[in-house]
Amino acid sequence: MKNTSRLAIVCVFSMAVLAGCQGGLGSKPEATQVGVDAQCVVTASGYQHIFARHCTATSGASQLLPQYCGNAAAAQNFCRMVQNAPNQTRTVQPDNRIRYDSNLNQVVGTAGEKCGRLIIESAANGTTVTEFPELAGAPGSCS
Secondary structure, rough: HHHHHHHHHHHHHHHHHHHHHHOOOOOOOOOOOOOOOOOOEHHHHHHHHHHHOOOOHHOOOOOEEEHHOHHHHHHHHHHHHHHHOOEEEEEOOOOOOOOEEOOOOOEOOOOOOEEEEEEEEEOOEEEEEEEEEEEOOOOOOOO
């Protein structure tokens, strides 16, 4: 009986520790749940950054296709595509910004990228910090 009680205590303790570890420290990708974060919003300053960095080839950064660069509404469209993609990871970064890496299964970048990355300020406000095409980081093949 004593051994059974000890075993039960060890099992309960182990389960409690494992349950506590499920949440992690926020650096591990997790499945996105609908409604977890505010819908992304591309502000004028966010669009200026995206355009200067990811819509202008001379920046040296990865480049979005022109249909995602024309204006803030086009950038907003890409933002929502990335945030709502079914095949993605969602990561809470150390600065509490939220990073989405999504496989969009269509070419969105000038180098043939089929994945996109989106960074929003927080889960509460959804303000877009940046967005761009990527060849790695999202689930599946990005090229």
